[in-house]
Amino acid sequence: MNIPMVDVAVLGAGVSGVCAAVQAARLGLKVALIEKNGLPGGSATMAGISCPGIFHAWGKQVISGIGWQLVEACRRLENRPLPDLTRENEGHWYYQIEVSPVLFAALMDQALNDAAVELHYHTMPAALHAEDDDWRITLCTKDGLSELRARIVIDCTGDANAAHLAGYELCTPEECQPGTLSVYADGYDPNALDFDAIETAFDDAVARGELSSEDTGWSGAFNRHFLYCHGNNSNHICNINAFDSAGRTRIEIAGRESILRVYRFLKRQPGLEHLVFHLGGCECGVRETRTIVGMTTVTVKDYVTGRAWEDALCHAFYPIDLHDKAGKLDYRKLEHGVVPEVPRGALIPRNSHRFLVAGRILSSDRLANSALRVQAVCMATGQAAGAVAAAAVRNQCEPLATDLAEVRTVLVENGAIVPRFKLK
Ligand SMILES: Cc1cc2nc3c(=O)[nH]c(=O)nc-3n(C[C@H](O)[C@H](O)[C@H](O)COP(=O)(O)OP(=O)(O)OC[C@H]3O[C@@H](n4cnc5c(N)ncnc54)[C@H](O)[C@@H]3O)c2cc1C
Numbered sequence: 265m266n267i268p269m270v271d272v273a274v275l276g277a278g279v280s281g282v283c284a285a286v287q288a289a290r291l292g293l294k295v296a297l298i299e300k301n302g303l304p305g306g307s308a309t310m311a312g313i314s315c316p317g318i319f320h321a322w323g324k325q326v327i328s329g330i331g332w333q334l335v336e337a338c339r340r341l342e343n344r345p346l347p348d349l350t351r352e353n354e355g356h357w358y359y360q361i362e363v364s365p366v367l368f369a370a371l372m373d374q375a376l377n378d379a380a381v382e383l384h385y386h387t388m389p390a391a392l393h394a395e396d397d398d399w400r401i402t403l404c405t406k407d408g409l410s411e412l413r414a415r416i417v418i419d420c421t422g423d424a425n426a427a428h429l430a431g432y433e434l435c436t437p438e439e440c441q442p443g444t445l446s447v448y449a450d451g452y453d454p455n456a457l458d459f460d461a462i463e464t465a466f467d468d469a470v471a472r473g474e475l476s477s478e479d480t481g482w483s484g485a486f487n488r489h490f491l492y493c494h495g496n497n498s499n500h501i502c503n504i505n506a507f508d509s510a511g512r513t514r515i516e517i518a519g520r521e522s523i524l525r526v527y528r529f530l531k532r533q534p535g536l537e538h539l540v541f542h543l544g545g546c547e548c549g550v551r552e553t554r555t556i557v558g559m560t561t562v563t564v565k566d567y568v569t570g571r572a573w574e575d576a577l578c579h580a581f582y583p584i585d586l587h588d589k590a591g592k593l594d595y596r597k598l599e600h601g602v603v604p605e606v607p608r609g610a611l612i613p614r615n616s617h618r619f620l621v622a623g624r625i626l627s628s629d630r631l632a633n634s635a636l637r638v639q640a641v642c643m644a645t646g647q648a649a650g651a652v653a654a655a656a657v658r659n660q661c662e663p664l665a666t667d668l669a670e671v672r673t674v675l676v677e678n679g680a681i682v683p684r685f686k687l688k
Pocket of ligand 1: 316550622
């Protein structure tokens with residue numbers, strides 16, 4: 265049987281997978297991008313979390329490249345100027361850049377097509393086998409099973425699905441952070457509502473067991489922002505495991521049950537008789553699943569001290585932001601001037617061959633991961649993984665043996681910012 269062959273197979277077309285695929289393809293590699301849904305963006309589009317961030321720290325840009333170019337292009341298309349991102353000391357949400365999820369997905373499609381990435385939507389891997397110098401990937405498609413060979417695999421599934429199928433060691437938290445199902449609310453005037461009365465009714469409904477205290481937010485009380493801001497990502501869907509099909513099924517159902525409870529409750533409140541809920545996320549947004557056990561693991565101490573890694577490939581910037589099911593946040597701002605870095609070793613599973621990861625699943629402890637998981641970092645690690653994969657294919661070596669100067673040069677030539685590195 266003649267099995268199709270590519271240089272790089274990227275699994276998962278979230279923001280990390282898109283940047284990985286575009287970067288590797290722009291370097292002349294044959295790249296296949298395999299995605300279980302019908303559009304790119306993952307959490308940024310499917311879960312309605314269309315606020316990529318954070319690209320700027322302490323008054324200057326620290327993450328750039330393919331992801332940033334897409335964000336800028338989307339805002340230009342929408343005719344929405346960017347805020348002044350060189351301003352310091354605003355809340356972290358100020359630096360997150362809202363984009364239209366549908367336009368953002370379309371622009372990602374366009375960038376993938378322009379780079380000649382072979383797109384396989386509605387496709388999932390069933391098995392990964394290491395064979396001689398290649399990976400043999402069995403894909404589930406609408407037409408049945410098919411085979412693909414790839415020299416390098418990049419896992420961008422957000423839950424280390426490919427690394428799991430390849431048999432690599434993973435780190436699974438005993439209990440993951442809650443997920444969130446986004447919804448948009450309309451059909452009322454927030455200024456005409458009696459919030460005190462709604463709050464009292466909410467507490468009564470929670471006491472009766474009709475609502476969960478985290479159905480509109482995670483403070484344990486009614487979240488006024490939910491109505492003031494016309495919905496958006498507010499609830500906490502607790503006790504989740506979002507890395508297998510059974511777990512994913514439960515979280516999606518629990519998310520919609522929560523939305524239904526809130527809708528039924530709010531519809532009964534004065535001023536909300538005509539409340540409408542519009543689709544926010546098609547899927548539940550997932551904050552945390554598994555991470556790989558990498559050659560290097562970024563710890564919270566590395567993160568908050570801005571450790572300078574000898575194999576650093578990009579920056580990260582976000583507060584520590586761990587949500588727990590009791591509605592508590594472990595939220596810690598970075599000290600002034602600290603800009604964390606991500607090493608190449610965090611993108612390579614231990615004892616792996618011709619395998620990389622990018623995005624939320626990079627090797628990190630839970631607290632570091634609670635900050636590293638955001639989209640700008642996922643985009644930057646995606647682009648970095650694409651450049652490492654290209655160097656590994658070109659030089660017929662393992663990702664760990666790639667020449668850092670070569671990888672960094674390619675990244676900077678493609679618009680990325682590499683810590684402490686400038687082109688000569
Ligand atoms: C409620 C909430 C709010 C957030 N707020 C922000 C915010 O404001 N700003 C911000 O920057 N970040 C935010 N984040 C974090 C951020 O959105 C995600 O961590 C990030 O987008 C993850 O990107 P990723 O590419 O690693 O993975 P994902 O976005 O999860 O993408 C993974 C992709 O892989 C696909 N996939 C999975 N398994 C397979 C498989 N077996 N085969 C094929 N395809 C597969 C998925 O369908 C998906 O498209 C938030 C997260 C949540 C949950």
